[in-house]
Amino acid sequence: MNIDNVYILHTFAPEIALVALALLVLLVDLLLPKGNKRQVLAVFAALGCLGVAGLGAWQWTNGAPTPPAAVQASVHVLAQRGAVALEAMLFHTSVTQPTSTAPVLTPDFLVGMMQDKMWPLKSVTETDIRALYKAANLTGMDSLNTTDARAALIAYTALRRDIVRLPAQKLGLAHADEAVWWLFANDQFSAAFKVIFALAAFLVLLFSVRFPVERYRGEFISLLLFAAFGLMVMVNSLDLVVLFLGLELTALCVYPLVAWHKDNPRSAEAGTKYLLLGSLASACYIYGVSLLFVTFGSTHLNTIAADMHAANPMALAGLLLIIIGFGFKVAGAPLHLWAPDVYQGAPYAVAAFLSTASKAAGFAVLLRVLTIGFPHFSEQWATLLGVIAALSVVVGNTIAVHQNNVKRLLAYSGIAQAGYLLIAVMATGAAHLAGHDPIDGGKALVLYLFLYTVGNIGAFAVAGIVAQDTGSEEMSAFAGLRTRAPLLAFGMLILLLSLGGIPLLAGFVGKWFIFLSGVQEGQYLLVLLGASMSVVSIYYYLLLAKQMYILPAKADAKALRIGLPAGIGLLLVVLLTVAIGAYPRPFVEAAQVTAQALLGR
Amino acid sequence: MHTILHATVFGVLALATLGGAVKVISTRSIIHAAFWLFPVFAGIAGFYLYLDAQFLAAMQVLIYIGAILVLIVFAVTLTRNATSTDEAQTNGLFIPVLLAALVLVYALGTTVFNHLWPIESNVWLDAVPLSAAVPGVMVTDVSALGLVLLSQYLLPFEIASVLLLAAMVGAIVLARKERTPAATAGVAAVEAAPADVRELSNV
Amino acid sequence: MVPFAWIILVSILLFALGAIALITRRNAVAALMGVELMLNAANLNFVAAWRYYYPDHLDAQVAVLLVITIAAAEAAVGLAIILNLYRRFGTVDLDQIRLMRG
Numbered sequence: 001m002n003i004d005n006v007y008i009l010h011t012f013a014p015e016i017a018l019v020a021l022a023l024l025v026l027l028v029d030l031l032l033p034k035g036n037k038r039q040v041l042a043v044f045a046a047l048g049c050l051g052v053a054g055l056g057a058w059q060w061t062n063g064a065p066t067p068p069a070a071v072q073a074s075v076h077v078l079a080q081r082g083a084v085a086l087e088a089m090l091f092h093t094s095v096t097q098p099t100s101t102a103p104v105l106t107p108d109f110l111v112g113m114m115q116d117k118m119w120p121l122k123s124v125t126e127t128d129i130r131a132l133y134k135a136a137n138l139t140g141m142d143s144l145n146t147t148d149a150r151a152a153l154i155a156y157t158a159l160r161r162d163i164v165r166l167p168a169q170k171l172g173l174a175h176a177d178e179a180v181w182w183l184f185a186n187d188q189f190s191a192a193f194k195v196i197f198a199l200a201a202f203l204v205l206l207f208s209v210r211f212p213v214e215r216y217r218g219e220f221i222s223l224l225l226f227a228a229f230g231l232m233v234m235v236n237s238l239d240l241v242v243l244f245l246g247l248e249l250t251a252l253c254v255y256p257l258v259a260w261h262k263d264n265p266r267s268a269e270a271g272t273k274y275l276l277l278g279s280l281a282s283a284c285y286i287y288g289v290s291l292l293f294v295t296f297g298s299t300h301l302n303t304i305a306a307d308m309h310a311a312n313p314m315a316l317a318g319l320l321l322i323i324i325g326f327g328f329k330v331a332g333a334p335l336h337l338w339a340p341d342v343y344q345g346a347p348y349a350v351a352a353f354l355s356t357a358s359k360a361a362g363f364a365v366l367l368r369v370l371t372i373g374f375p376h377f378s379e380q381w382a383t384l385l386g387v388i389a390a391l392s393v394v395v396g397n398t399i400a401v402h403q404n405n406v407k408r409l410l411a412y413s414g415i416a417q418a419g420y421l422l423i424a425v426m427a428t429g430a431a432h433l434a435g436h437d438p439i440d441g442g443k444a445l446v447l448y449l450f451l452y453t454v455g456n457i458g459a460f461a462v463a464g465i466v467a468q469d470t471g472s473e474e475m476s477a478f479a480g481l482r483t484r485a486p487l488l489a490f491g492m493l494i495l496l497l498s499l500g501g502i503p504l505l506a507g508f509v510g511k512w513f514i515f516l517s518g519v520q521e522g523q524y525l526l527v528l529l530g531a532s533m534s535v536v537s538i539y540y541y542l543l544l545a546k547q548m549y550i551l552p553a554k555a556d557a558k559a560l561r562i563g564l565p566a567g568i569g570l571l572l573v574v575l576l577t578v579a580i581g582a583y584p585r586p587f588v589e590a591a592q593v594t595a596q597a598l599l600g601r
Numbered sequence: 602m603h604t605i606l607h608a609t610v611f612g613v614l615a616l617a618t619l620g621g622a623v624k625v626i627s628t629r630s631i632i633h634a635a636f637w638l639f640p641v642f643a644g645i646a647g648f649y650l651y652l653d654a655q656f657l658a659a660m661q662v663l664i665y666i667g668a669i670l671v672l673i674v675f676a677v678t679l680t681r682n683a684t685s686t687d688e689a690q691t692n693g694l695f696i697p698v699l700l701a702a703l704v705l706v707y708a709l710g711t712t713v714f715n716h717l718w719p720i721e722s723n724v725w726l727d728a729v730p731l732s733a734a735v736p737g738v739m740v741t742d743v744s745a746l747g748l749v750l751l752s753q754y755l756l757p758f759e760i761a762s763v764l765l766l767a768a769m770v771g772a773i774v775l776a777r778k779e780r781t782p783a784a785t786a787g788v789a790a791v792e793a794a795p796a797d798v799r800e801l802s803n804v
Numbered sequence: 805m806v807p808f809a810w811i812i813l814v815s816i817l818l819f820a821l822g823a824i825a826l827i828t829r830r831n832a833v834a835a836l837m838g839v840e841l842m843l844n845a846a847n848l849n850f851v852a853a854w855r856y857y858y859p860d861h862l863d864a865q866v867a868v869l870l871v872i873t874i875a876a877a878e879a880a881v882g883l884a885i886i887l888n889l890y891r892r893f894g895t896v897d898l899d900q901i902r903l904m905r906g
Contacts, residue, residue, distance in 0.1 A: 012756075182753070183754075183757070184756070215779075216774050219770050219774050222767075222770060223767060223770060223771055226763065226766075226767040226770075227767075229763065230764075233760055241757070241863070241867040242757045242760075244870075244871075245757055245760050245761060245764065245870055245874070246760070248764065248877070248878065249760065249763065249764045249767060252764060252767060252768045252771065252874075252877055252878060252881050253767050253771060255882070255885055256771030256772070256774060256775050256884065256885065257771070259775060259885050259888055259889075260774075262775070262779065262891075262892075265892040265893060265903055266903050266904060268889045268891075268892040268893070269889065269902075270904070271775075271889070272832055272885055272898070272901070275836075275881070275882050275885050275886075276826065276835050276836070276839075276898075279826070279836070280823070280826050280827070280839070280842075283822070283823075283826075283839055283842035283843055283846070286843065286846045286871060287819055287842060287846045287849070289846070289867075290845075290846040290849035290850050290853075290867075293863075293864060293867070294849050294852075294857075297853070297857060297858035297861050298858075298861065298863065299863065299867065312716075313712045313715065313716065314712055314713070314716045317709055317712050341904040344904050345903075345904060607805060608806065611806045611810060611811075614814075615810075615814050618818060619814060619818065619821070622817075622818055622821040622822065622825075622841055623821060625821070625825055625834070625837055625838075625841065626821060626828075626838075631831050634834050634837060635833075635837065638840065641818075641841060641844065642840075645844050645847070645848060648811065648814075648848055648851070652811075652851050652852060652854075653855055654851050654854070654865060656865070657847075657851060657865060660869065660872055664873075664875075665840070665872070665875070668876055668879075669875065669876055669879045672879050672880065672883055673833065673836070673840075673879065673883070675883070676836075676883040676886060676887065677833055679887060679890070680833060680886065680887065680890040690829060690830060690831065690834070691828040691829060692828055692829075692899055694827055695828045698824055698827045698828050699824060699828075702820040702821075702823060702824050703820075705816075705820055706816055706817060706820045709816045710813060710816055713812050713813070713816070745862060746862055746865050746869075749862040749863070749866055750866050750869070754863075754866045754870075757866075757870060761870055761874075764874065764877055765873065765877055769880070771881050772880045772881050772883075772884040773884075775881075775884040775885055775887070775888045776883075776887050776888070
C-alpha cells in the first residue's frame with residue numbers, strides 16, 4: 001500500500017483537524033474536574049472550529065490540489081487506451097454500415113459522425129473527442145477489449161472536467177491515494193462548505209456555553225464535532241455509498257444530541273421521532289443507491305452520468321428514492337412533518353445546528369448529485385423540485401403565522417427557507433435543459449446557504465437565551481425585551497428582518513439572487529409565489545418584533561445578561577448579516593467561484 | 602433437475618425471508634416479532650451464500666444475528682409491558698400505507714421486468730461466470746475484498762471507525778442510568794413522572 | 805441460477821414490508837425492526853447485481869459491509885434512544901407519546 005501522506009494531509013486537513021479536535025475534547029473532558037470549568041471546554045472547541053474553518057478557507061483559496069503523480073500517469077495511459085478503443089469502435093461501425101467506405105480516423109470525421117446521428121456513444125461530445133486525441137496523441141496500444149472501451153468511454157465524459165476519474169480497480173489503480181482521489185471531489189465547492197460547517201459548529205459551540213448541557217458536556221461537544229465531520233464527508237464525496245457513510249455519521253451523532261435532555265420528556269420524544277423518520281429517509285436513500293448499482297454497476301456519480309444515455313426508468317426509480325432521502329434532510333414540504341416537533345424538543349444548540357448546517361449539507365449534496373450524476377434527468381428532477389419548493393414555501397409560511405412557540409415558528413420559517421433554496425436548485429436544472437449556464441442557480445444557493453446558516457443560528461441563539469431567562473418558549477417571553485436587553489433585542493430584530501428579506505440586509509441579497517436565477521429560467525409563477533409568500537413571512541417576523549419593541553415587559557422582569565462568548569458570537573452574526581446586505585460584492589464573487597468549481601464547464 | 606434444485610433453494614430462502622418479514626409486521630407479541638427477525642436475517646445470509654458471497658454471509662450471521670438481533674431482544678425485554686397484546690399493534694395508517702406499499706411494489710416490479718438488462722433478467726442461467734477483479738485472485742476470495750477495502754476504500758473504512766466511535770459515545774450517554782435524580786432542568790423541562798405525562802398528553 | 809428478477813423481487817417486497825413495519829407499528833422497537841428489514845433489502849440488491857452482472861465490481865461487497873456496520877451502529881443508538889424514551893414515558897407506544905403536535 002502506497003499512500004502519499006502529503007496529498008492526504010493536504011486534501012483532508014480540515015477533516016483530520018476536526019476529528020482530532022473531537023478526540024481531544026473527549027480526552028480533556030475526562031481530565032477536567034467537574035463543574036463550570038467544563039464551559040472552558042466549549043470555548044476551546046469553538047476556537048478549534050475557527051481553526052478548522054481557517055484550514056477550509058486555505059483549501060478554498062488554493063483551489064483543487066494536483067492529483068498525485070501516479071494518478072496523472074494512469075490518466076495518460078487511459079487516454080491512450082481510450083483513443084484506441086474509440087478507433088476500434090469506429091472501425092466496427094464502418095464495417096457494419098456498408099455504405100461508408102474506409103474512413104479516415106480524424107477528430108473531424110468523428111465529429112461529423114456524431115452529427116449524422118450514427119454515433120453510438122451519446123454521452124461523448126465533440127470537446128471530449130478533441131481533448132482525447134490531444135491527450136493520447138494516438139500512440140499505439142497493442143491490445144484492446146470491451147472493458148477497456150467501456151472504461152475509456154467513461155473517461156471521455158469526464159474529460160470535460162480536465163481530469164479523468166475512473167473506477168480505480170478497472171484501471172488497476174491499487175494505490176490508496178489514487179483511490180482517495182477517485183472517491184472524493186476535493187474541489188472549491190466542498191472547501192467552501194467545509195468553511196460553512198466549521199463556522200456553524202463554532203457559533204453553535206459559542207452559544208452552547210450558556211445553554212444547559214451540564215451533564216456530559218465533553219460528549220456533547222465531541223458529538224457535535226463528529227456531526228460536522230460527517231457533513232464534510234457528505235459534501236466531499238463523489239460516491240453515493242461514501243456519501244451514505246457521511247449522512248449516517250451525522251445522523252447517528254444528531255439522534256442522541258436531540259434527545260440529550262434526559263430529564264425532559266419532550267427531548268426524548270423528539271429524539272425518537274427524529275430517529276424513526278431519519279432512519280426511514282436513510283433506508284430509502286440507500287435502497288435508491290442499490291437500485292442505481294443494479295442499473296449501472298457503480299455508485300460513483302461520474303460513472304453513473306457516463307453510463308446513462310437516455311432516461312432510464314430503473315435509474316429514475318433510484319433517483320426518486322434518493323431525492324426522498326434528501327427531501328427529508330432539508331425538510332422540504334411533504335417531508336417536513338418531523339421538523340417542528342424535533343426542533344421543539346431538541347436543545348437549542350442542536351436545533352440551531354440541525355436547521356442550518358445539516359440543511360446546508362443536504363442542499364449542497366443535492367446540487368452535486370443532481371447536476372453531476374443526473375443531468376439526463378434534469379427535466380424530471382427540476383419539475384419535482386419545483387413542486388416541493390412551491391409546497392414548502394406555502395406550507396412553511398402559512399403555518400408559521402399561527403405559531404406561538406418561537407422554536408416552532410423558526411422551524412416553519414426554516415421550511416419556507418428550504419422552499420426558496422429549492423427554487424435555486426431547480427433553476428440549475430432548468431438552465432441545463434435550456435442549454436443556459438447553470439451557474440446562477442448554484443451561486444444563489446451557495447450565497448443563501450451561507451447567510452442563512454449564520455443568521456438562523458443567531459436567531460436560535462437569541463431565542464434560547466430568552467427562553468432560558470424566562471423559562472418560557474412562547475412568543476410572549478420576548479415581551480419588552482427592548483428594555484430588558486436592548487442590544488439583544490436589536491440584534492434579533494436585524495436577524496429577523498434579514499430572514500424576512502428586508503433590503504440592505506443579507507437575506508434580501510440572497511433572495512434577490514435566488515429569484516433572479518428563477519426568473520432567468522422563466523419560472524415566473526414559482527418566483528411570484530416565493531416573493532409573495534416572503535411578504536407573508538415578514539408579517540410573522542414582525543409579530544415577534546412587536547413583542548420585543550412595543551409590548552411592555554412583565555412587572556417582575558429583570559435585566560438579562562448575555563455572557564461574553566454568546567455576546568461575541570451574536571456580534572459576529574449580526575455584523576456578517578449587515579455586511580453581506582450592505583456590501584454583497586465580495587460574498588457574491590466568492591459564491592460565484594464556488595459554484596463555478598462545481599458547475600463550470 | 603438442475604432447475605428444480607435452484608428453484609427449491611430460492612423458494613426456501615424467499616419463504617424464510619418474506620414470511621419472517623410478514624410475521625414481524627403482523628404478530629401481536631413484540632417479543633415474537635423480534636424472534637421472527639431470525640428467519641429474515643438467516644434467509645438473507647442464505648441468499649448471500651447462494652450468490653457466492655461467503656464472507657458477507659458470515660458477516661450477516663455474526664453482526665445481524667449475533668449482535669443486532671440480540672440487541673433488539675434486549676431492548677424488547679427492557680421495555681416490557683409496553684403494549685399489551687390485546688390492543689391493535691399498528692396505528693391508523695395501516696391500510697393507506699399498505700396500499701402505498703402495493704403501488705410501490707407494482708411500480709418497482711414492472712420497472713425491473715421491463716428494464717433492458719445486460720443479461721436477460723427473466724431467464725434461467727446455468728452459471729454466471731465470475732471473472733477476476735484482481736489478477737490471480739478469485740473474486741469469491743476474501744483477499745480480493747480485503748485488497749479493495751484497504752486500498753480503494755481505505756478512507757471510507759476509516760470514516761466507518763469514526764462512525765462507530767461516535768455511535769458508541771451517543772449510545773452510552775443516553776442509555777446510562779443517572780444516579781442522582783434530575784438535578785438539571787432544561788429550558789422547558791417538564792418534570793413529570795410517567796403517570797403525569799399521560800395526563801399531559803391528553804391536554 | 806434462478807432468474808435475476810426473482811431475487812430483485814424478493815428485495816422489493818422486503819423493502820416494502822420493512823417500510824410498512826416502520827411506519828405503522830406502534831411499538832418503537834418494532835418500528836426499528838422495519839429499518840433493519842429495509843437495509844437488508846438494499847444489501848440483497850447489491851449482492852445480487854454483483855453476482856449476476858458486475859462480478860468484477862467488488863465495490864458492491866464493500867458497500868454491503870459498510871451498510872452492515874452502519875446498521876449495527878444505528879441499532880445501538882436507536883435502542884439507547886428508545887430506552888431513554890421508556891424511562892421518561894413508561895411506554896414505547898408511539899401513539900401514546902404525543903406531547904407535541906406536528
